[in-house]
Amino acid sequence: MKRSRALHHLRTTAETCADMATRPQSIFPLRVDQLWAAGEILTPADEIDTVTVALVVDLPADDVAWLTEPHGSQHWANAARLQTAPVTIRWRSAAAPIWNHALDRPVLIWTVTDGIHEEALAAIADDSDSVRLPLPSPDLLAERLADELAVSLRALQRCTDTYTERRWRPGKLEPTADALWHASEGYLDLLNAVDRG
Template sequence: MKWTRAVHHLAELAEKCGDLPASFFRFQVVELWAFGELLDVPRDVEVIEVALVTDLPVDEVPWLSEPAGAEHWANSTRLSRNPISAVWRSSEAPVWNHRIERPALIWSAADGIHEEALVAVSDGTGELVRTAAPTPEELRRRLEDELAVSLRALRRANQDYTDRRWSPGKLTPYSDALWRTTTGYLDLLDALG
């Protein structure tokens, strides 16, 4: 997609983050961060990469998983209909990791849309609003913390799937959760290896 269209989608998502009623979902999105190609120089991009930070505890938002209600939130904000790849994060831990490198804060519940960041992204000067890079030791500690959260989540997802494996009803929500949690765990394990 064209750079201007990508920036338009990002700005539209930031507006939607601020427009949703606080009591409508099981969780609240409290920050929207951009990362990846959109923080580079203007050019056509395949997908807009964002991190959505929720008010949920860390254990409810392991790496590459979706909190309960995320699909409904994505439909309400049109996130699911746009070329946006979102990862979910907890406000109780840093947003960055090995994949979310030097993100830029676009919107927060506390301050609304960060106009300076949106202008920088639009102008192709996203580098000016990105966070500082962690040291190798900080990154390693972050990945170790995320791996521990991910392992706990993997055990829970596996048990949920096992408990419902032969029960009546749809198994898809449990198998999808197990798949996402497994993918996140293996990604973190590879990053640490």
């Protein structure tokens, strides 16, 4: 898609986050507190495949391991109509840093307390990196990846145990199998990043 269209989708996602924050917690117990932009939208590319965003939720880091989906996230994303938008969601915990090897120097776009950060959207539109997080040192990146890998391994172990327990029980196995697949994908992605590091 054209860069201008990608910027439109980023703003729309921020407006959607603001709208979802006003909806009853009894219907949407998962609360998104922050929206960060990452990936191609932060480069000067004229054509962008997808808008990568990090949605931050107030859950422990172990409940939001890399590439996993916290409980209630599909319900939230469906209501926000993000499942059909050209947006790639990365769920993140407020209890850990947002950035990692894939979310390289992300930009804060929206918070539940401060609303949309217009200066950040303007800087992205102008191809300015002034609002991006600072580049981490190699040691800091290695430490971050080690922390994420440990969280991801615990998630993979939990999901494997759940799958083993549910494997032969009656009922749909798909949600359990999907959770195991997401945990596996996240762990392998981090393991590859550590090996490349």
